[in-house]
Amino acid sequence: MTADKNTVANRKVICDVLLEHAKMDKQITVLCSDSRGSASMTPFADAYPDQFVEMGIAEQDLVSVAAGMAHCGKKPYAFSPACFLSTRSYEQCKIDVAYSHTNVKLIGISGGISYGALGMSHHSAQDIAAMSAIPGMRVYLPSDRFQTKKLMEHLLQDKEPAYVRVGRNPVGDIYDEKNCPFTMDQAVILQEGSDVTLIACGEMVKKAVDAAEILAKEGISASVIDMYCVKPLDKKAVVEAAQNTKLVVTVEEHAPFGGLGSMVSQVVAAECSKKVINIALPDAPVITGNSQEVFAYYGMDGEGIAKSARQALFAE
Structure with missing residues (x-):
């Protein structure tokens, strides 16, 4: 059995990719629902305060504001725990984002059972089904840090909605920097x-x-x-x-x-x-x-x- 040597969580990789691209693209905007720490987005908020919006614990507003910003030409990335993003703001994801084809990337952090002992209220065991059922919504679950980077770089290039779910903890490497085959929407x-x-x-x-x-x-x-x-x-x-x-x-x-x-x-x-x-x-x-x-x-x-x-x- 291969050893799990990686210490970098996928959520940190997402932050690193956005940090790098935000240097040149000032339309990239990150929104959080009182979750910048959990999302590993504190470095982004510190580096680009004018491109960061803290919405507080208001997931429905998080998604609707992100959709509004997209209509104004921004490229919003909305971060919230997957358990809340996929349930509390479901109507906003369906209507404001997918139905309206807005360029919003929904990032569900600490997905699945990442929150462990916090129990069912914090587990997201329904989000794949829920988000996949929305017409126009793409659903991605990257498997390791290298694939997460590839996926995020591709999502930065398109203008369609997407839901990305990542866990809380580091995952053992499957790929490496030189060997990470990736074609968008192909297994x-x-x-x-x-x-x-x-x-x-x-x-x-x-x-x-x-x-x-x-x-x-x-x-x-x-x-x-x-x-x-x-x-x-x-x-x-x-x-x-x-x-x-x-x-x-x-x-x-x-x-x-x-x-x-x-x-x-x-x-x-x-x-x-x-x-x-x-x-x-x-x-x-x-x-x-x-x-x-x-x-x-x-x-x-x-x-x-x-x-x-x-x-x-x-x-x-």
């Missing part, structure tokens, strides 16, 4: 196998890579797909991988309904009819613990994913 095929396809997004991609290493030692060949672009979903990558393996396993830090697993299942059922199992958080408040403890408990770490894949492969 990354990390490896190809003949027995099982593992499709994951966000922090779960590293867990899927770990699971593939465990399975390889047992003689089980696994494909691994980094589906950082949950919407639009790379259907071609899903179908081709499913056709070439016996089983598809999806892994997501999300509820079992309406997320990556549901989307992949729809595609596979329509195109090639292979068995699909979805590894996700339960349809219930999760146990108390840090992220790694919760993942292990629900079989969402490398060992747990490998076990589920193994059992499904050899089930009669």
Whole structure:
């Protein structure tokens, strides 16, 4: 199993990218909902106070003001904990941003179960489904710091709405500075196998890579797909991988309904009819613990994913 050596959280990478581009582009504006510390955006606020807006704990206003600024030619990036951004301001995301095609990038920080012991009120286990259901809204969950940088640099170049969810803590590296293949809205095929396809997004991609290493030692060949672009979903990558393996396993830090697993299942059922199992958080408040403890408990770490894949492969 590969070691987790990285100490840089994806949220800090987002700040670094915006800091760099804001030097030349004064239209880049960051808005926070009393969350500049959690978002790692304090350096941006200090460096560019005229390009930073503190909205306070007012997520609906955060999104509406960002949309208004976009209509005035600004390039707003609205930061808020994913649990609040995807629920309290849902109507504003739907109408003010997506329906109106405003150039607002919504950054959901501390996504999934990042807040750990704070419990269900601070967990965002519904945001993939909710945001993906909005017409015109793209949904991204970058898997590591290098991919986060690539994604943000591409988002800076377009004018369409997007929702980006990142976790709170550093994630083990999957790529490096010289090897981070990236094409906007295309999944990354990390490896190809003949027995099982593992499709994951966000922090779960590293867990899927770990699971593939465990399975390889047992003689089980696994494909691994980094589906950082949950919407639009790379259907071609899903179908081709499913056709070439016996089983598809999806892994997501999300509820079992309406997320990556549901989307992949729809595609596979329509195109090639292979068995699909979805590894996700339960349809219930999760146990108390840090992220790694919760993942292990629900079989969402490398060992747990490998076990589920193994059992499904050899089930009669």
